[in-house]
Amino acid sequence: MAEIWNGFIRAIELIISLDPEVMEIAGRSLMISVTSALLAWAICMPLASLIHFNRFLGKRALINLIQTFYSVPTVVIGLFVFVLFSRAGPLGGFNIMFTPAVMVVGQTLLITPVLLGLTISALSGVDKSIVDTARSLGASGLQAAFVVVKESRFAVVAAVVMGFGRAISEVGVALMVGGNIKGFTRVITTAISLETSKGDLELSIALGIILIIIALAINLALNRIQQRS
Numbered sequence: 001m002a003e004i005w006n007g008f009i010r011a012i013e014l015i016i017s018l019d020p021e022v023m024e025i026a027g028r029s030l031m032i033s034v035t036s037a038l039l040a041w042a043i044c045m046p047l048a049s050l051i052h053f054n055r056f057l058g059k060r061a062l063i064n065l066i067q068t069f070y071s072v073p074t075v076v077i078g079l080f081v082f083v084l085f086s087r088a089g090p091l092g093g094f095n096i097m098f099t100p101a102v103m104v105v106g107q108t109l110l111i112t113p114v115l116l117g118l119t120i121s122a123l124s125g126v127d128k129s130i131v132d133t134a135r136s137l138g139a140s141g142l143q144a145a146f147v148v149v150k151e152s153r154f155a156v157v158a159a160v161v162m163g164f165g166r167a168i169s170e171v172g173v174a175l176m177v178g179g180n181i182k183g184f185t186r187v188i189t190t191a192i193s194l195e196t197s198k199g200d201l202e203l204s205i206a207l208g209i210i211l212i213i214i215a216l217a218i219n220l221a222l223n224r225i226q227q228r229s
Helices: 002-016 020-052 059-071 074-085 100-124 128-136 141-151 153-169 172-178 188-198 201-228
Strands: none
Touching (some): 002 201, 020 059, 020 100, 020 141, 020 153, 020 188, 020 201, 059 100, 074 172, 100 153, 100 172, 128 141, 141 153, 153 188, 153 201, 172 188
């Protein structure tokens, strides 16, 4: 018990002193996850609009399929990306395995179903009377769609924040395609896994505290966004 308590105290000291290794790992985690969330949003916003504003056979089934992928295991995505970008894979020529770039690709694939499904739900949640009012005022189909997107902006931002939260807390993709290379691809979750297995509780606890703080910030941001929406 004393060892755990001492590790906790030392972990607090590492955070307060802005330990270079702790800050480097945390900064890299934030960079990769933020980039993944923004990239996923850039993909999902037009795709969700295309699905929502058009009627086609199998639309309901497609949405159900997207929602099914909400809980896809991270190691499955990691395996898919590994096979895709390994030297023997179809995209191996890009030579980005075990780099932050391939980690961004993996996390983007991981959170895209979440962002896509939640964005479609956000667009569907806009009162239809708003569209009718826009149309009655002479708005074109594209202009009416823009109005719907504008009305759903807070819910869409909430979806992006949730996607970011899933990205920064995952470990499977980061470990399988990033390789957990010190000073290059090591992020919070992979560092916690490694340092705990080594018995270095100080660094593990420090990174765990930072991850909890980020999770708290995400929760507060979501609550704030939901209140505004």
